[in-house]
Amino acid sequence: MIVALEGKTLVVTGGTQGLGETIARLASTAGVEAIAIVGRNAERGARVASQLTRPDQPVVFIQADLAEPAAPAAVMAEAIKKLGRVDCLVNAAALTDRASLETGSMDDWDRLFSVNARAPFFLMQAAVADMKARRAPGSIVNILSVNAHCGAVDLAIYSATKGALSTLTRNIANAHLADRIRVNGINMGWVATPAEQEMQARKLGKGEDWAKAAAAGMPLGRLLTMDEVAQLALFLLSDMSGLMTGTLIDMEQAVLGAPPRGIA
Known part of the structure; x- marks a missing residue:
């Protein structure tokens, strides 16, 4: 199966490194x-x-800087000016700062929600407006997280942002079914992105080889790769995914609802 995006224009946030860059590189091929x-x-x-x-x-x-309230509208206006139109959008930019119920601050809440939920909402708003104005179909993929289901204790606010974006993904997909605008999301598991390397190795002090220890504890003995997530994102963007919309795919080494390993 060859996933193709011929004739489509694409906007990728967080596209200068990590997963966003990987999606852009794969799309270019x-x-x-x-x-x-x-x-x-x-x-x-x-x-x-x-x-x-x-x-x-x-x-x-x-x-x-997507934390700025005016940034999403300005980004999409510039993208439309330079590309001529927007057919596809990937919201990959996100902050992963730690904050639990006990340690979270107002600043943590505002900063994480501004980038992880508010910015994608208004980027989608502008993209959908362009698609509707042209009466053209479109495809949007939101990069979510398995933490949207609950999340680790120290990811309370981050998890809430992804839960919010999860609901928005389905809401907007439903709202624009008749416009032929598809909106899907990927609940991504653990990937050693550059941002995660910075968080685990330096901010959390786990050392540069943290990923080896993390991989050893996973069911398949490794973490997900950015290429694997990018390939799924391109499939969802492309016509190969057909009528799929409002779909949230758990891309993780676990089955939601299954008991932890070792428990009968």
């Missing part, structure tokens, strides 16, 4: 017409855009 990657780091964004750009496939970088 799937025949996508043009890509806009969104991120905060100008040097990194310019480098990735330059690496991916081909004569018949422009890749543009849009610098933005």
Whole structure:
């Protein structure tokens, strides 16, 4: 099966590193017409855009801090200006800061919700408006987390942001069925992204080899890879996923509702 995105334009937030960059790179090999990657780091964004750009496939970088209230609308306006239209959107940008019920602050709440829930909502709002104005179909993929089901104790606020985006994914999918705009989400399991490396190795002090220990404790003896998640994202963006919409896929080494291993 070949997943193809010929003739489609794509906007990827968090596209300057990690999973977002991996999705953009994979999309560039799937025949996508043009890509806009969104991120905060100008040097990194310019480098990735330059690496991916081909004569018949422009890749543009849009610098933005999605924590800013005006950023989502500005990003989509710039993307439409540079790409001509938006056919596909991937909301991959997110903050993963730790905060439990006992340690969470107002600042934690506002910062995490602004990037992880508010920004995707208004990015989708602008993307859907462009699609509807052209009476064209579209596809949106939100990168969620298995933590949306509950989450670790120190991920209370982060988990709540992903739970909110999970509900929005289904709500917006339902609202725009007749517009032929599909919205799906991936509840991603543990992946050693650059942001997770920074969190685990340095902020949490687990050392640079934390992923080896983490992998050893997983059922399949490894973590998910960014390529695996990116491939699923492209399938959901493409016509290969048919009528799928409002679908939330758990991409994790566990089955929801099953007892923990070792418990009969």
